[in-house]
Amino acid sequence: xxxxxxxxxxxxxGQGGSAADHGDTVxxxxxxxxxxxVSLFFLWGMANNLNxxxxxxxxxxxxxxxxxxxxxxxxxxxxYFLLAVPASMVMRRFGYKAAIVLGLTLYGTGALLFYPAAAxxxxxxxxLGLFVIAAGLAFLETSANPLMGELGDPAGxxxxxNWAQAANPLGAITGILIGRxxxxxxxxxxxRALATMDAAARTAFYKAEVQAIAPPYVAIxxxxxxxxxxxxxxxxxxxxxxxxxxxxxxxxxxxxxxxPRLLAAVVAQFFYVGAQVGVWSYTIRYGQANVGLAERxxxxxxxxxxxxxxxxxxxxxxxxGRAAPVKLLALFAGISVLLTAVAGLLGGWPxxxxxxxxxxxxxxxxxxxxxxxIEGLGPLRRAGASxxxxxxxxxxxxxxxxxxxxxxxxxxxAMLVPTMSFMVVMIFALMMGRRKEMKE
Numbered sequence: 162x163x164x165x166x167x168x169x170x171x172x173x174x175g176q177g178g179s180a181a182d183h184g185d186t187v188x189x190x191x192x193x194x195x196x197x198x199v200s201l202f203f204l205w206g207m208a209n210n211l212n213x214x215x216x217x218x219x220x221x222x223x224x225x226x227x228x229x230x231x232x233x234x235x236x237x238x239x240x241y242f243l244l245a246v247p248a249s250m251v252m253r254r255f256g257y258k259a260a261i262v263l264g265l266t267l268y269g270t271g272a273l274l275f276y277p278a279a280a281x282x283x284x285x286x287x288x289l290g291l292f293v294i295a296a297g298l299a300f301l302e303t304s305a306n307p308l309m310g311e312l313g314d315p316a317g318x319x320x321x322x323n324w325a326q327a328a329n330p331l332g333a334i335t336g337i338l339i340g341r342x343x344x345x346x347x348x349x350x351x352x353r354a355l356a357t358m359d360a361a362a363r364t365a366f367y368k369a370e371v372q373a374i375a376p377p378y379v380a381i382x383x384x385x386x387x388x389x390x391x392x393x394x395x396x397x398x399x400x401x402x403x404x405x406x407x408x409x410x411x412x413x414x415x416x417x418x419x420x421p422r423l424l425a426a427v428v429a430q431f432f433y434v435g436a437q438v439g440v441w442s443y444t445i446r447y448g449q450a451n452v453g454l455a456e457r458x459x460x461x462x463x464x465x466x467x468x469x470x471x472x473x474x475x476x477x478x479x480x481x482g483r484a485a486p487v488k489l490l491a492l493f494a495g496i497s498v499l500l501t502a503v504a505g506l507l508g509g510w511p512x513x514x515x516x517x518x519x520x521x522x523x524x525x526x527x528x529x530x531x532x533x534x535i536e537g538l539g540p541l542r543r544a545g546a547s548x549x550x551x552x553x554x555x556x557x558x559x560x561x562x563x564x565x566x567x568x569x570x571x572x573x574x575a576m577l578v579p580t581m582s583f584m585v586v587m588i589f590a591l592m593m594g595r596r597k598e599m600k601e
Contacts, residue, residue, distance in 0.1 A: 193395045194258075197388065199328050201261065201305045204385060205298045206332030207339070208268065210441065212237055212291070213463055214340025215374070217445045217456055221349070222370035223284050227446065227572065231564035234438055236288045238557035240295025241302075241550060248303040249547030257304050258397040264300025265389035267293055272382035279375035282368060290378075299550060306531055307546040324478050326528045330471035337467060341460040343377045346370060349456055417544045422593070426534025429589035430552035433526050435559025436582035440501065440519060441466065442560050443572055447516060450572045451508050462513065466520035473524030481525075490529045491590035493522040497583040505576035512573060519579075526586060533593055555582075 216230045223229075252260040271293030278286035305325075346369070355363055417423055444466060445459030454462065473493075480489055500522065503515035535545045559578055567575040 193391075194397045197261070197392055197395060198305050198308055199325055200388065201301045202326055202328040203332035203335070204265075204268070204388070205301055206329035207336035207381070208294055208298060208332075209237075209438075210333035210336040210463075210467065211340055211377075213441045213445065214337065214344055214460065215287075215291075216442050217459065218340075218344055218370065218374060219284065219287070220446075221456075222367055222374075225284075226564070227443070227567040227575075228561065228564035231442070231561045232288060233291060234442055234560040235557040237291045237295045238434075238438070238554050238560075240292040241299045242554035242557070244296040244299035245303055245547045245550040245553075248300040248550070249543055251300065252304050253543055256397065257308050258392065258395075260300045260304040262389050262392050264297045264304065265385050265392060267297030267300065269297075269382045269386035269389065271295075271297060272378040272385065275378035276375045279372045282371045287374070302553075303543075303547050303550050306528075306550075307535065307542055327471065327474045327478065330467055330474055330524070334464060334467045334471065337460060337464045339377050339381075341457055341464070344373050345456050345460060346373060347455065347457045417538075417541055417548050420538065420541070420545065422536070422596075423534050423538065423545045423548065425589055425592065426530050427548055427552045429586050430527070430530050430534070430549050431555035432559070432582035432585040433523075433530060433555070434553045435555030436497070436501070436579035436586075437523050437527070438556035439560045439563045439582075440516060440523070440576070440579050443563060443567065443575065444516060446567070447504070447572050447576070448513055451513055452510055462517055466517045469518065469521040470524050473521040477525035485594070486525075486529050487533065487590055487594045489525060490533075491587055491594060493525055494583050494587035494590055496522045497526075498580055498587060501576050501580040501583060505574060505580055508573040512576070516576065530586070530589070 212233050216233050219225055219233060220227075220230045248260060248264070251263060271290045274290030274293060275287065278290055348366070348370075350358075350366065355366075358366070441463060444463045445454075445456060448454035448459040448462050449456070477489060477493070497519050500515040500519040504512040504519070506512075507515075531546075531549055534549050535542050538545045559582060563575040563578045566578060
């Protein structure tokens with residue numbers, strides 16, 4: 162079987178010897194590129210989950226409703242949606258390296274915008290910064306996911322991608338720790354206390370809460386921009402770019418819409434991302450409303466969720482060596498349905514415990530849906546990857562829906578939105594499993 166023209170040289174065989182003869186030398190040459198690629202999973206995990214802290218902080222600093230805070234995720238995932246296809250075009254034309262450098266530059270620029278946003282106390286400027294960050298992450302995710310899938314035997318792509326994505330929850334945990342210790346002040350005034358303050362004291366309180374957001378983001382911007390410089394200096398596989406003479410073989414973007422398996426994965430990913438983002442966005446709020454947690458204690462509950470998510474990612478990746486990924490996806494999605502239903506129907510401590518536990522079973526769902534969606538696409542792999550990344554817009558739509566439900570029926574009932582979303586993922590997994598059985 163002919164290998165794709167864009168397969169990295171480190172995994173090609175049949176040219177001047179076997180992989181065993183030459184693979185180690187070539188792999189060592191691309192080790193810095195591999196380290197950077199895995200680091201991207203960490204960096205966008207940190208950015209994604211800092212949003213969960215921002216939602217709690219903005220609610221307090223700008224006195225927003227739950228729907229008002231949902232604009233954090235709406236703007237963020239809109240950036241993913243709008244830039245996914247341009248990111249794919251840049252990657253196809255100029256290669257993985259160019260797309261990653263551009264993505265990191267946008268990420269760093271968006272984080273730097275938090276400084277003037279804090280100085281001006283403008284929620285809208287913060288949202289602009291988040292949009293630019295998300296635009297950068299669209300380039301990173303569109304590049305890194307298919308790149309990891311191509312770095313080896315296609316049969317092991319799902320498992321390999323899960324291992325690489327294990328860096329993602331580590332970044333998420335780091336983001337929550339940064340937010341807990343450097344953004345959340347732990348100072349919470351109820352409406353009565355705020356009403357008794359004089360105007361100057363109240364203004365000073367809000368200003369301090371807003372300004373606390375800027376320093377961590379400026380520090381993140383510096384780190385990310387240094388990664389951009391390092392990426393520019395590191396050698397990436399030349400096979401990562403699609404050469405002009407190979408454009409015809411890569412297919413037009415419209416051709417991905419003729420792939421029913423891919424389209425089903427896009428729908429599943431839309432609902433999965435919406436569920437994940439919604440659960441984590443409102444975990445602090447859920448803890449405050451159901452069991453009276455303080456904001457920092459709510460952040461600890463979110464931190465535990467992410468630790469379980471990381472554990473689930475490692476265990477799930479290991480289990481994929483023994484069980485079919487599609488069967489694990491169906492099992493994990495089914496358990497997620499049950500746990501979020503408990504959170505949405507019972508509330509209180511049982512609901513919070515179930516909500517935190519659900520993160521363990523969310524762990525493998527994104528990368529497994531992704532890998533199943535692009536499996537067998539050949540030269541359409543990159544276009545298919547960008548379409549799945551566009552499905553991340555579910556994080557905007559379903560989080561907004563949860564905010565509306567929360568404002569009208571309470572945050573507890575809002576958790577039934579993820580319940581329905583995980584049902585869609587479970588149905589997708591069962592369909593894919595049946596399809597595989599029919600082929601066998």
